[in-house]
Amino acid sequence: MKRFQIIMLLVLVFTLMMLPFFRGLEQFPLHGDENLWLYSAKYFKLFFVDYDLENPQWFEDWAYDQPPVGKYLIGGVLHLAGYADIPKVLGETEQWNFLKGKEENISRGAMPPKEILLPVRRLMAGLGFSSCLILFGIGYALGGVRLGILAGLLLAWNPLVQNTCRRAMPDAALLFFLLASVAAIFLFYRRMIAGKFKEAFLFCVLHGVLSALAAGTKYSGGLSMIVLASFMVYLCLVIGLQSLFFKRDERLNRENGKLLLTVLTGFLLSGFFAFVCFVGLNPYLYHETLEKLRYMIGYRHDIICFQQSEIGPALLSVSERLPRVYWRIFYPPNYVVIGNLFKFPAELYLFVLGIGCLMWNEIKMLWHRWLPSEGAILLLWVIIAYGGISLWIPLDWDRYYLPIIPGVTLVVAFAIEALLRGLSRAAEMVLERRQNS
Numbered sequence: 001m002k003r004f005q006i007i008m009l010l011v012l013v014f015t016l017m018m019l020p021f022f023r024g025l026e027q028f029p030l031h032g033d034e035n036l037w038l039y040s041a042k043y044f045k046l047f048f049v050d051y052d053l054e055n056p057q058w059f060e061d062w063a064y065d066q067p068p069v070g071k072y073l074i075g076g077v078l079h080l081a082g083y084a085d086i087p088k089v090l091g092e093t094e095q096w097n098f099l100k101g102k103e104e105n106i107s108r109g110a111m112p113p114k115e116i117l118l119p120v121r122r123l124m125a126g127l128g129f130s131s132c133l134i135l136f137g138i139g140y141a142l143g144g145v146r147l148g149i150l151a152g153l154l155l156a157w158n159p160l161v162q163n164t165c166r167r168a169m170p171d172a173a174l175l176f177f178l179l180a181s182v183a184a185i186f187l188f189y190r191r192m193i194a195g196k197f198k199e200a201f202l203f204c205v206l207h208g209v210l211s212a213l214a215a216g217t218k219y220s221g222g223l224s225m226i227v228l229a230s231f232m233v234y235l236c237l238v239i240g241l242q243s244l245f246f247k248r249d250e251r252l253n254r255e256n257g258k259l260l261l262t263v264l265t266g267f268l269l270s271g272f273f274a275f276v277c278f279v280g281l282n283p284y285l286y287h288e289t290l291e292k293l294r295y296m297i298g299y300r301h302d303i304i305c306f307q308q309s310e311i312g313p314a315l316l317s318v319s320e321r322l323p324r325v326y327w328r329i330f331y332p333p334n335y336v337v338i339g340n341l342f343k344f345p346a347e348l349y350l351f352v353l354g355i356g357c358l359m360w361n362e363i364k365m366l367w368h369r370w371l372p373s374e375g376a377i378l379l380l381w382v383i384i385a386y387g388g389i390s391l392w393i394p395l396d397w398d399r400y401y402l403p404i405i406p407g408v409t410l411v412v413a414f415a416i417e418a419l420l421r422g423l424s425r426a427a428e429m430v431l432e433r434r435q436n437s
Contacts, residue, residue, distance in 0.1 A: 006145075013149050017132045017156040021125035021165055026118060032096035032105065034168040037074055038112050038120070039095060040066070042086040044075020049084070053283040064284050064296045065303060069177075069216035070170025072281075074120050081119040089116055098311050112168075120168035127172040128165025132156045134179040135406055141186055142374055142410075143417055150413035155406060160335035164399050171399045174217045179406055181210035181224035185231060185377055188266060193371060197262050204266035208273030215274070216281050219300070220403050223385055228270060230380045232263050235372055239263075242370040304394045313396045325390040328401055329408060335401060338412075347412050354415035355379070378414075382407040 040062055046052050047068070057063060075086065083089045094110040105111075132152045140148035155161055165172035184207035191200040207228060214221025243256045279285045285292050308314035315321045330348035332339040338346040358375040365373035385404050393400045 013153065014133070017136075017152050018129045020156055020162045021128045022122070025121045025125060025166055026114065028121070028166045030102075030111065030117075031167050031169065032098055032102070032110075034117065034120075035093070035096040035110055035112050037070065037169050038078075038086070038090065038116060040071040041075035041078055041120075043068055043071045044079060045084060045086070047072060047283070048076070049079070053286070058283045061299070064282075064292075064299060066300070067216040067219065067278075067296075068282050069213055070173055070218070073123065073170060073173050073217075074168065077119050077123040078116055081116075083116050083119075089113070098307075117168050121166055124165055124167060124169070124172035127176040128161060129156070131161075131165075131172070131175045131179050131406070134176070134183055135410060138179075138183055138186060139410060139413060141190070142378065143414060146420065147413055147417040150416055151410045154337050154409045154413055157337050158335055158405055158409065159337075159340070160398055160401060160405055164402055169399075170217050171402055174214060174221050175402060175406070177210055177214035177217055178221050178224055178403060181207050181214055181221075182227060182377070182381055182406075184210055185224075185228050186374055189231070189235075189372075189374060189377065192259065192262055192266075197258075200262060201266060201269055204270040205273050208270035209277050211270065212274045212277035212281070216278050219297070220389070220400075223388055223403055225271070225274060226384050226388070227377070227381050229267065230384060231372075231377050232267050234376060234380065235263055236260060238366065238370065238372055308394055311395075315393055315396055318391060321393050322390050324396060325386070325393060325401065325404070328396075329386070329404055335398075335405060347408070350412045350415040351408060353418070354411035354413075355382075357414060357418045358411065375414075378407065378410060382411055 042057070043063065046055055046057060078084075078086065078089070090112065092109060093112055094105075094108055096105055096110045097108075100108075132155045135155050136148040136152035138148075139151035161175070165175065184203050188200050188203040188207065191197075191203060207224070211221065211224045211228075214224055239256045239259050243253050246252050279289055284296070308316065315324060328334045330336065330339070330351065331345045332343055336345070336347045338350070339348075358379050361375050362373050362379070365371060365375075385407050389401065389404050
């Protein structure tokens with residue numbers, strides 16, 4: 001295929017990825033949390049414009065009910081749009097009351113002005129589209145352009161992604177930073193096995209910063225650090241077993257020693273920068289950091305308990321959570337694309353096939369090279385995101401499922417790409433036999 005044709009194909013694909021995020025932003029139904037997140041945007045001015053890090057507002061519950069990155073993004077885009085004084089812009093707008101219905105909230109004046117709602121929705125739509133581009137890049141690195149296109153399109157047209165990334169809420173930012181931080185793990189590993197250790201360390205630092213931004217948006221963004229830790233433990237285990245089996249190969253043991261040192265140093269770098277950035281972005285944590293971090297998490301837990309008892313629908317036990325996550329992620333009419341088209345749980349069967357293909361590739365890689373494949377990162381990512389959310393999810397609210405979607409989508413795309421590749425080979429064999437006969 002000529003370069004021009006490839007460029008035109010990618011332009012078409014990226015347009016199709018962008019389309020679902022920016023269509024109908026003005027008419028998209030209001031979520032009550034959009035009102036509350038607009039109120040919290042005042043912290044951008046305090047932190048970035050006034051540099052007022054000792055202001056009493058940092059010690060109000062508005063400051064520590066959620067991490068601050070989403071508040072800064074919302075406040076930043078409103079500041080650029082000319083709405084610097086958030087309380088003044090909101091004026092007489094009432095805060096949303098989730099114990100009352102939507103119509104009652106609107107009648108009592110809780111509908112935010114459209115002129116400040118729309119810029120934030122555009123920002124989140126842009127971050128949602130950018131997340132699809134990142135997943136395209138990860139897919140491209142794992143299996144080529146076709147896998148990247150499939151993954152990016154499936155993510156863009158997922159109904160959960162479309163809903164959460166068109167609201168004036170930080171869920172799109174969580175998705176973006178989470179995917180970017182996972183991409184940094186792939187880049188770290190690729191540089192490390194190529195012997196480019198300095199670049200590998202840089203990507204560990206980048207991962208730490210991006211993980212802090214993800215966790216600083218929503219606590220579930222911390223899953224990326226767990227993925228990195230799990231992959232590095234697995235990597236150390238494989239390297240250690242290789243050294244055990246080939247004790248007498250001094251050159252191999254020296255190389256493995258370098259790899260182990262790189263892995264440990266990289267993890268320490270990532271963890272250090274993640275902690276420093278997470279704390280540095282939140283003035284509430286500047287003094288008595290660990291105690292206040294514990295209080296923030298406890299306060300958030302208390303809010304969730306209130307939401308479970310007063311708002312719902314609550315998921316109170318693992319026996320309730322596991323089947324609900326399974327149903328939401330794999331069955332129509334929920335957070336699936338192919339399944340919604342054909343009214344059939346196609347994603348479930350493709351996911352099982354994709355996991356099987358990835359595990360087979362992993363076995364072959366370990367057998368031939370004594371190193372994990374890049375697919376191992378994807379496997380761990382899916383296991384940790386799916387398992388972690390399934391065990392923890394407190395409420396059957398759409399945004400809680402969001403961290404699971406990208407990994408599952410990439411596995412489904414991997415299965416489709418494997419099927420297409422198999423069909424292509426079968427067609428080539430049939431044509432070759434006909435030509436020979």
